[in-house]
Amino acid sequence: MLNAHDTTVSSALENIRSVFQSMGVALEAAPAKLDAYFTQFKFVKFALIVAILIALCAALLGVTLVLKRYSMIGDGLSHVAFGAMTVAMIFSLTPVYISMPVTVLTAVLLLRGGKRKLGGDSAIAMLSVSSLALGYLLLNLFSGSSSNLSGDVCSILFGSTSILTLRESDVILCATLAAVVIFVYIFFHNQIFAVTFDEDFAKATGTKVTAYHLLIAVITAVVIVISMNLVGALLISALIVFPALCAMRLFRSFRGVIISAAIISVFCAVFGILLAIIFSTPVGSTIVAADLLAFVICIIIDAIKRGTKR
Amino acid sequence: MELLRFEDVAVGYEGKPVAEHLSFAVHAGDYLCIVGENGAGKSTLMKTLLSLQTPLSGKITYAGALKKNEIGYLPQQTEIQRDFPATVREVVLSGCLNRSGLRPFYSGAQKQTAKKWMERLDITKLQSKSYRALSGGQQQRVLLARALCATKSVIVLDEPVAGLDPLVTADLYALIGRLNKEDGITIIMVSHDLSAALTYADHILQVSRGSNFFGTTEDYRASELGKLFIGKAGDSDA
Numbered sequence: 314m315l316n317a318h319d320t321t322v323s324s325a326l327e328n329i330r331s332v333f334q335s336m337g338v339a340l341e342a343a344p345a346k347l348d349a350y351f352t353q354f355k356f357v358k359f360a361l362i363v364a365i366l367i368a369l370c371a372a373l374l375g376v377t378l379v380l381k382r383y384s385m386i387g388d389g390l391s392h393v394a395f396g397a398m399t400v401a402m403i404f405s406l407t408p409v410y411i412s413m414p415v416t417v418l419t420a421v422l423l424l425r426g427g428k429r430k431l432g433g434d435s436a437i438a439m440l441s442v443s444s445l446a447l448g449y450l451l452l453n454l455f456s457g458s459s460s461n462l463s464g465d466v467c468s469i470l471f472g473s474t475s476i477l478t479l480r481e482s483d484v485i486l487c488a489t490l491a492a493v494v495i496f497v498y499i500f501f502h503n504q505i506f507a508v509t510f511d512e513d514f515a516k517a518t519g520t521k522v523t524a525y526h527l528l529i530a531v532i533t534a535v536v537i538v539i540s541m542n543l544v545g546a547l548l549i550s551a552l553i554v555f556p557a558l559c560a561m562r563l564f565r566s567f568r569g570v571i572i573s574a575a576i577i578s579v580f581c582a583v584f585g586i587l588l589a590i591i592f593s594t595p596v597g598s599t600i601v602a603a604d605l606l607a608f609v610i611c612i613i614i615d616a617i618k619r620g621t622k623r
Numbered sequence: 624m625e626l627l628r629f630e631d632v633a634v635g636y637e638g639k640p641v642a643e644h645l646s647f648a649v650h651a652g653d654y655l656c657i658v659g660e661n662g663a664g665k666s667t668l669m670k671t672l673l674s675l676q677t678p679l680s681g682k683i684t685y686a687g688a689l690k691k692n693e694i695g696y697l698p699q700q701t702e703i704q705r706d707f708p709a710t711v712r713e714v715v716l717s718g719c720l721n722r723s724g725l726r727p728f729y730s731g732a733q734k735q736t737a738k739k740w741m742e743r744l745d746i747t748k749l750q751s752k753s754y755r756a757l758s759g760g761q762q763q764r765v766l767l768a769r770a771l772c773a774t775k776s777v778i779v780l781d782e783p784v785a786g787l788d789p790l791v792t793a794d795l796y797a798l799i800g801r802l803n804k805e806d807g808i809t810i811i812m813v814s815h816d817l818s819a820a821l822t823y824a825d826h827i828l829q830v831s832r833g834s835n836f837f838g839t840t841e842d843y844r845a846s847e848l849g850k851l852f853i854g855k856a857g858d859s860d861a
Contacts, residue, residue: 380707380708382703503717510709511717514696514698518718518773520720565708565753
């Protein structure tokens with residue numbers, strides 16, 4: 314028994330050692346590999362552009378959602394988008410044409426009225442697990458012939474395993490929508506601040522609160538649907554929540570938080586993609602890991618700042 | 624000059640009236656306190672006055688100079704604001720939003736307005752501080768400055784001294800009094816604090832089930848309803 318246990322441990326250690334060894338090899342080969350990727354495949358450049366735009370959108374929106382205590386709505390919506398995507402796959406339609414309207418509609422329903430809390434905690438939990446379960450169920454029932462079912466599901470949930478699987482049409486659509494979202498956000502940032510900070514005041518002094526809630530809902534849905542290509546349905550929340558949380562640790566003005574969240578988010582996305590290429594890891598989870606790392610660093614910086622103040 | 628008038632208005636939620644037969648008028652320069660027991664409908668009345676909800680019946684008129692959405696509002700603080708990253712300047716400026724239409728940035732005139740009120744309320748040196756790091760009294764001044772940015776003439780205050788210590792409370796009342804006397808700002812305040820209402824306000828509106836009172840503070844002291852309510856408040860203070 315003891316011996317068997319020892320062998321398991323030592324083989325596990327051996328495994329870890331070999332992972333690190335191959336990481337070392339990958340790191341040595343990194344410059345050549347990056348060079349090869351960027352010169353040979355134009356989609357790598359596209360993917361990087363898309364990632365930057367998506368990261369920017371997610372960060373901008375994330376600040377609003379986190380401050381309004383709507384983080385879970387983003388998570389719920391991404392599951393709904395998954396459900397919608399599986400339906401599109403069954404009928405062999407372009408996924409976005411189904412998932413976009415469905416997600417937008419759900420977002421509008423959830424965020425409607427803002428305060429009235431139709432989207433209460435349990436409602437969101439219910440909605441998200443149901444769409445996840447039904448999506449997977451439908452896919453299993455109707456695409457029995459598909460040989461790579463679990464591969465398909467996995468890439469919807471966790472993002473493209475390789476950024477090379479992004480198609481040109483995806484790239485163009487993502488870039489367009491992201492540009493629109495960023496423009497809208499910059500144009501209405503004062504209104505979005507007012508509506509987020511104090512809904513009642515904004516309404517009483519004549520800001521069209523309902524309209525801006527609608528706008529935020531639509532933007533949320535759009536961002537989630539376009540992010541699915543990059544990081545997958547399960548990991549979108551990270552892209553939305555982490556940059557905002559990082560920035561809130563470091564800055565005290567709304568503008569500072571927005572700008573730094575955008576910078577942190579873009580940096581993590583680029584860093585994550587490069588790492589994913591070098592180590593051949595899944596793009597989505599690598600980006601999220603980078604975001605998590607950034608968050609830990611921000612906590613440490615915040616702690617040090619507080620410490621020196623005392 | 625009359626700014627707004629309520630004629631036999633009933634306010635409430637989902638068709639159920641909370642307070643009824645409300646008739647009163649507010650003139651420019653008035654200092655009106657809305658008093659009443661918990662649940663009597665003070666807040667509902669205030670929300671109706673601010674067009675946050677529609678009256679169940681009756682008629683509300685906003686006079687020429689006063690547009691519906693030009694009433695400054697000092698709401699009670701919300702959960703969200705407690706850890707909201709925003710500087711004092713950003714919060715105050717957001718009061719100017721109702722006059723900026725669809726422009727993406729604040730104009731020079733709006734920044735000037737914000738600056739003027741920050742100076743008046745003595746919070747200029749706090750302007751780049753974080754709102755969440757301020758004391759309760761400072762936060763109320765910031766929200767008051769924001770309310771003043773949103774209006775030319777009238778502000779509505781919802782329990783402005785809730786949760787403040789006595790010294791800061793007296794300070795804030797004095798400040799609101801000066802805004803009324805010196806800047807000619809019309810004040811409509813919802814308050815639990817009857818003794819402050821009697822000291823500072825020149826008009827009292829008491830909302831209670833069955834009978835309401837509206838009149839000057841002297842008339843209120845002399846009225847049966849006023850005597851009863853002042854007596855009760857005195858008891859609970861003791």
